[in-house]
Amino acid sequence: MRIKRLECTGFRNLAPLSIEPSAEINVIYGENAQGKTNLLESVWMCSGMKSFRGAKDTELKSFDRESAKVRAGYSDSKRENTIEIRIAERRTAYLNGIALPSAAGLIGKFRAVVFSPAFLSIVQSGPAERRRFIDAAICQLKPAYAQKLADYSRLLKQRNSLLKDLQMETALLDMLDVIDLQMSALAADITTQRFDYLSMLTPHAAEIYNGLSGGRETLRFRYVQKCGEPGGDYEDIFKANRKTDAMLKTTTAGPHRDDIEICVNDRSARLYGSQGQQRSCALTMKLAESSVIKAQTGEEPVTLLDDVMSELDAGRQDYILNHIKNRQVFITCCDPNAVLRLTEGKRFFIQNGQVECT
Numbered sequence: 001m002r003i004k005r006l007e008c009t010g011f012r013n014l015a016p017l018s019i020e021p022s023a024e025i026n027v028i029y030g031e032n033a034q035g036k037t038n039l040l041e042s043v044w045m046c047s048g049m050k051s052f053r054g055a056k057d058t059e060l061k062s063f064d065r066e067s068a069k070v071r072a073g074y075s076d077s078k079r080e081n082t083i084e085i086r087i088a089e090r091r092t093a094y095l096n097g098i099a100l101p102s103a104a105g106l107i108g109k110f111r112a113v114v115f116s117p118a119f120l121s122i123v124q125s126g127p128a129e130r131r132r133f134i135d136a137a138i139c140q141l142k143p144a145y146a147q148k149l150a151d152y153s154r155l156l157k158q159r160n161s162l163l164k165d166l167q168m169e170t171a172l173l174d175m176l177d178v179i180d181l182q183m184s185a186l187a188a189d190i191t192t193q194r195f196d197y198l199s200m201l202t203p204h205a206a207e208i209y210n211g212l213s214g215g216r217e218t219l220r221f222r223y224v225q226k227c228g229e230p231g232g233d234y235e236d237i238f239k240a241n242r243k244t245d246a247m248l249k250t251t252t253a254g255p256h257r258d259d260i261e262i263c264v265n266d267r268s269a270r271l272y273g274s275q276g277q278q279r280s281c282a283l284t285m286k287l288a289e290s291s292v293i294k295a296q297t298g299e300e301p302v303t304l305l306d307d308v309m310s311e312l313d314a315g316r317q318d319y320i321l322n323h324i325k326n327r328q329v330f331i332t333c334c335d336p337n338a339v340l341r342l343t344e345g346k347r348f349f350i351q352n353g354q355v356e357c358t
């Protein structure tokens with residue numbers, strides 16, 4: 001997917017703008033608080049998702065305006081399209097001039113992936129962040145997976161509350177049997193889908209990380225199950241854990257406890273990685289996520305990279321600017337020197353919300 005023209009009015013601090021981005025890389029540079037992230041956010045809103053900054057729709061309008069509008073002309077593998085998003089009291093969206101029932105109707109029509117500094121937590125934080133990443137990535141490709149996750153977490157809640165009452169009423173054991181049976185089928189399915197996703201992600205990630213590190217480092221993922229042997233039967237696992245679970249009053253094993261270890265040169269990036277390596281891992285995962293979407297749907301998402309350049313050495317910056325091919329990238333940075341490394345594409349200077357192609 002490629003944005004050919006982007007127009008905004010009344011969006012955050014951006015002055016009314018109309019730009020024709022490059023089909024490859026677009027560098028948006030300027031000092032702090034000039035509107036760089038706002039510009040990425042305007043593109044992101046075309047994906048039909050909520051703001052990646054967690055903003056409410058009404059916060060997207062300029063302080064002094066009643067409404068905001070984003071218009072994007074873009075091409076996918078089949079045709080040229082236009083998206084228009086209007087934000088007033090609520091957000092409404094139009095695809096090729098036709099009003100959609102809600103902005104979420106754009107999901108899957110225009111695809112984007114975004115890397116923002118907050119995404120570093122994928123490497124630095126606990127396992128929940130990594131499960132969220134993989135689950136969200138699978139949901140994008142297979143909407144039915146979302147229902148399975150929801151069913152699993154509903155059963156998990158029931159099981160945990162049952163465990164709390166178990167000591168009083170042993171009659172509840174029958175109910176536990178029923179829950180374990182239902183949960184084990186879902187657990188097996190969720191785990192299999194995560195394994196499958198990781199095996200799709202891995203070759204793309206390995207190649208990107210190899211390029212980013214100039215061939216000096218390797219990136220690998222390891223799915224870590226908090227129970228017996230991988231692929232073991234979950235009904236047996238839940239049964240075997242009952243005593244411990246009843247004592248701790250919680251379900252101690254299952255996909256809700258699993259983790260994905262991210263390894264640089266076969267060592268945990270979370271424990272041993274430098275800032276630059278951790279950033280490289282997180283960035284690689286986003287770029288690889290986009291490659292998987294391309295492989296599965298035939299459409300390459302537009303890639304939005306907010307503030308990735310800091311803490312990357314010149315070689316890594318050069319790779320991002322000049323070697324990430326075959327996708328449209330919008331990347332923000334403060335350092336005008338980084339822009340000098342750009343050999344193709346376009347650059348946009350932004351000052352006080354005014355965007356200028358330089």
Ligand SMILES: Nc1ncnc2c1ncn2[C@@H]1O[C@H](COP(=O)(O)OP(=O)(O)O)[C@@H](O)[C@H]1O
Nearest residue numbers: 012013032033034035036037038059061062063
């Ligand atoms: N709804 C809004 N209306 C007008 N200005 C806004 C709005 N939301 C944020 N801003 C302003 O945008 C600026 C930050 O823009 P941002 O894109 O985050 O900067 P950066 O260039 O550092 O990425 C701040 O000055 C902020 O006050």
Ligand SMILES: [Mg+2]
Nearest residue numbers: 036037306307
């Ligand atoms: Mg910013």
